[in-house]
Amino acid sequence: MLYRAPAWLPGGHAQTIWSALYARRRWGPVVPRQRERWVTPDNDFIDVDRQPASQPDRPLVVLFHGLEGSSDSHYAQAFADWAAAHDLNFALPHFRGCSGELNHAPRAYHSGDHQEIDWVLRRLRTQHQAQGGQTLVAAGVSLGGNALMRWAAEHGATAGQSADAIASICSPLDLVQSGRAIGKGLNRQIYTRMFLRSMKPKALAKWAQHPGLFDRQRLMAVQDLYEFDNVFTAPLHGFKNTDDYWSRASAKPLMRGIRIPALALNARNDPFVPASSLPRQAEVSKSVTLWQPEDGGHVGFAQGSWPSHVRGLPDAVGAWLLGAVGCPLALPEDGDG
Numbered sequence: 235m236l237y238r239a240p241a242w243l244p245g246g247h248a249q250t251i252w253s254a255l256y257a258r259r260r261w262g263p264v265v266p267r268q269r270e271r272w273v274t275p276d277n278d279f280i281d282v283d284r285q286p287a288s289q290p291d292r293p294l295v296v297l298f299h300g301l302e303g304s305s306d307s308h309y310a311q312a313f314a315d316w317a318a319a320h321d322l323n324f325a326l327p328h329f330r331g332c333s334g335e336l337n338h339a340p341r342a343y344h345s346g347d348h349q350e351i352d353w354v355l356r357r358l359r360t361q362h363q364a365q366g367g368q369t370l371v372a373a374g375v376s377l378g379g380n381a382l383m384r385w386a387a388e389h390g391a392t393a394g395q396s397a398d399a400i401a402s403i404c405s406p407l408d409l410v411q412s413g414r415a416i417g418k419g420l421n422r423q424i425y426t427r428m429f430l431r432s433m434k435p436k437a438l439a440k441w442a443q444h445p446g447l448f449d450r451q452r453l454m455a456v457q458d459l460y461e462f463d464n465v466f467t468a469p470l471h472g473f474k475n476t477d478d479y480w481s482r483a484s485a486k487p488l489m490r491g492i493r494i495p496a497l498a499l500n501a502r503n504d505p506f507v508p509a510s511s512l513p514r515q516a517e518v519s520k521s522v523t524l525w526q527p528e529d530g531g532h533v534g535f536a537q538g539s540w541p542s543h544v545r546g547l548p549d550a551v552g553a554w555l556l557g558a559v560g561c562p563l564a565l566p567e568d569g570d571g
Contacts (some may be wrong), residue, residue, distance in 0.1 A: 235499060235525040235527055235550050235551075236527070237501075237527040237529060237530055237535055237537070237546070237550075238354070238529065238537075239529040239530070239534075239536065239537070240536065240537065240538070240539075240540070240542055241541060241544065243536055244291075245503065245531075246501065246503035246504055246505045246529075246530075246531045246532070246534075247340070247420065247424070247505055247531070249501075249503070249529060249530060249531030249534035249536060250531035250532040250533070250534045251424075251503075251531075251537055252534070252542070253531065253533065253534035253535065253536040253542075253544050254308050254533070254534075254543075255308075255310060255545045256541050256542075257308070257536040257541060257542045257543055257544045258541065258542065258543035258544070258545075259308050259311040259312045259492070259543070259544055259545070260311060260315040260450045260545075261315055261316065261319065261320055261543075261545060262315060262318055262442065265269070265285050266285075267284065267285055267305060267314075268283070268284040268285070268286065269281055269282070269283050269284075270282045270284060271332075272357070274330075274339075274350075274353070274434060275353065275399065276339055277338075277339075278330060278335055278337050278338050278339035278341075279330075279337060279338065279431060280327055280328055280329070280330055280333070280337070280350075280353075280540055281327075281328045281333035281334075281335070281408075282325055282326065282327045282328070283305040283319065283325070283326045283333075284323075284324070284325050285314050285317060285323070285491070286323055287317075287322050287323045287324075288321050289321075290323065290362075290365035290367060290478040291320065291365055291366035291367045291368070292321055292322055292323050292367070293322050293323065293359065293367070293368075293370070293371065293556060293561055294322070294323040294324075294325060294362045294367055294368035294369065294370045294371075295313070295317050295322050295323065295324050295325070295371055295372075295373070295555070296324075296325050296326075296327070296355065296358055296370065296371070296372040296397075296430040296553065297309075297310060297313050297324070297326045297353075297372070297373050297374070297375070297378075297503070298326075298327065298329075298351065298372065298373070298374035298378030298379070298381065298382055299312060299328070299329065299332065299375055299377075299378050299380075300376030300377045300378055300533065301345075301376060301377040301429060302332065302429055302432050302433060303332065303375065303376075303377075303378070304326075304328060304332050304333060304334070304512065305326045305328070305333075307375075308493075308533075308544060309375050309403070309533050309544065309547065309548075310326055310375075312414060312544045312545050312547060312548050313326075313548040313552070315545065315548075315550075316328075316500040316548035316549060316552050317548075319562055322535070323362070325358060326408075327358075327391060328547075329342075329343035329347065329350070329355045329378070330343050330350075331341055331343065331440075336436065336439050336440065336443070338443070340440070340443070340444045340447050340470065341349070341470050341471060342436070342437075342440065342467070342470060342471075342481060344377075344381075344467050344471045344479065345377045345380050345381060345406070345409055345479075345480075345483045345484075346380070346381060346384050346479070346482065346483025346484070346485075347381045347471075348381055348382075348384045348385035348388050349415040350381075350383050351374075351382055351384075351385040352385055352388075352396065355372060355381060355397050356395075356396050356529070357372070357387075357417070358370060358396075359395070359396045360395070360408075361381065362533070368399055369395070369398055369556070369559055369561055370397050371397060371398055371399045371400065371401075371496075371556060371559060372397045372399075372400045372401075373400065373401040373402070373403060373551055373552075373555065373560075374400070374401070374402050374403065375402075375403045375405070375504070375533055376402065376403070376405055376406065376532070377405070377406070378405075379401070379402025379403050379405030379498075380402065380406055380407055380409065380483070380484070380485045381483075381485075382400050382402060383400070383405065383407060383485035383489060383496065383498065384483065384484075384485040384488065386400055386492045386493075386494060386496055387419075387485060387488035387489055387490075387491040387492050388488070390491050390492075391493040391494075392495045393492075393493065393494045394493070396537070397494065398495070398558075398559040399494060399495040399496065399497075399555050399556075399558040399559050400494065400495070400496050400498065400555075401496065401497040401498070401499065401551050401554065401555055402485075402496075402498050403499050403533060403547070404499065404500055404501065404504055404507060404530070404532050404533045405485070405490070405498070405500070405507070406467065406484075406506070406507050406511075407484060407485045407486040407498065407500075407507075407511070407512070407513060407532070408484050408486045408511040408512075409479075409480035409481075409483055409484045410477075410480045410481060410484065411508050411510065411511035412474070412506055412507050412508065413459060413460060413463075413480050413509060415505075415506045415507070415508050415511075416459060416505075416506035417458045417459060417460055420505075421505055422458060423507050424505075424528040425505070425506060426457075426458050426459055426491070429459065430456065430457075430458075433455075433462060433466075434456065434462070435454065437453055437462075437466045438450070438453065438454075440466075441497070442480055443518045447470070448465055448466055448469060450471065451464055452465045453465045453466060454535055454542045460476050461477040463479055463480070464476045467479060479568070486511075486513050486517065489495065489513055489517065489518040489519065490492050490518060490519050491519065492518065492519045492521050492522050493519065493521055495521055495523075495558035496521055496522045496523070496558065497522075497523045497524075497525065497551065497554050497558075498513065498522060498523070498524050498525070498557070499517070499525040499526075499551060500512050500525070500526050501524055501526075501527055501528070501530030501531055501532070501534070501535070502527065502528050502529075503529055503530065503531060504530070504531060504532045505531065506532060507532065509526075512524075512526055523554070533547075535547045541564045564566065
């Protein structure tokens with residue numbers, strides 16, 4: 235990906251925050267979403283937001299959101315706008331508890347949730363094929379991208395039964411290094427606080443659903459994501475502790491096993507995905523393409539004149555995904571320079 239940040243938007247923090255809060259996300263009119271509620275194999279539920287194309291057999295693009303994300307996230311809106319512009323079917327499955335309603339089971343979601351990814355993709359593929367569709371591609375942002383890459387690595391060549399190509403966007407593929415980075419300095423003051431503002435109340439609501447599920451007093455005292463994962467995420471999802479979770483859930487050590495076309499996009503100035511943690515070509519399979527531009531921040535990539543826009547991200551990633559499976563799309567002209 236060839237990307238150069240606007241001169242007035244220097245540095246990873248600025249590129250991250252401005253893109254999320256202020257940059258333009260859409261070009262065309264807002265297309266109404268259609269929400270579906272799916273009952274999970276363990277009798278819980280997830281909500282899937284759909285945006286149909288003019289024909290059900292048009293290619294299907296699936297987007298897995300990041301930590302505490304949803305279909306309202308800036309990158310999700312930009313991807314939905316891109317899909318509408320190219321008349322593509324679009325689906326955003328919400329991880330449990332992220333659609334605006336707390337899920338029922340004594341669990342939530344996590345960075346290595348590849349079993350959930352597998353169930354969702356299999357169901358979407360079956361639905362799409364039943365409507366005459368052939369092509370399904372998937373992208374995952376941050377946490378969702380690590381889980382998606384982990385899924386592809388776990389399933390090897392059989393992953394192609396559920397998805398034709400995948401992409402991770404600004405994903406912490408080495409959760410140990412990224413987890414340490416987000417807990418330090420300015421990252422701790424900005425991003426850790428932001429995430430915990432929603433994560434702690436949701437965890438307490440989960441405790442109210444299932445009293446005694448975890449140590450409530452310890453969770454009340456949590457000040458960083460390491461301790462949150464120790465108290466909540468790790469034990470609820472079968473890990474011994476945070477160190478076990480971050481080590482076992484990371485996609486990077488398994489990426490040599492990926493056998494379907496896969497793109498890993500990471501800006502080297504991402505505030506909490508250190509450049510030193512990014513995979514090198516020798517550490518991944520030949521099926522994996524690495525894009526590691528110097529700028530972009532964390533799911534930023536704003537471009538154009540002030541106040542900028544973030545459509546360049548889905549333009550580039552979406553074109554790569556469909557091009558990888560023989561459905562090339564022309565990159566649109568960037569009218570904002």
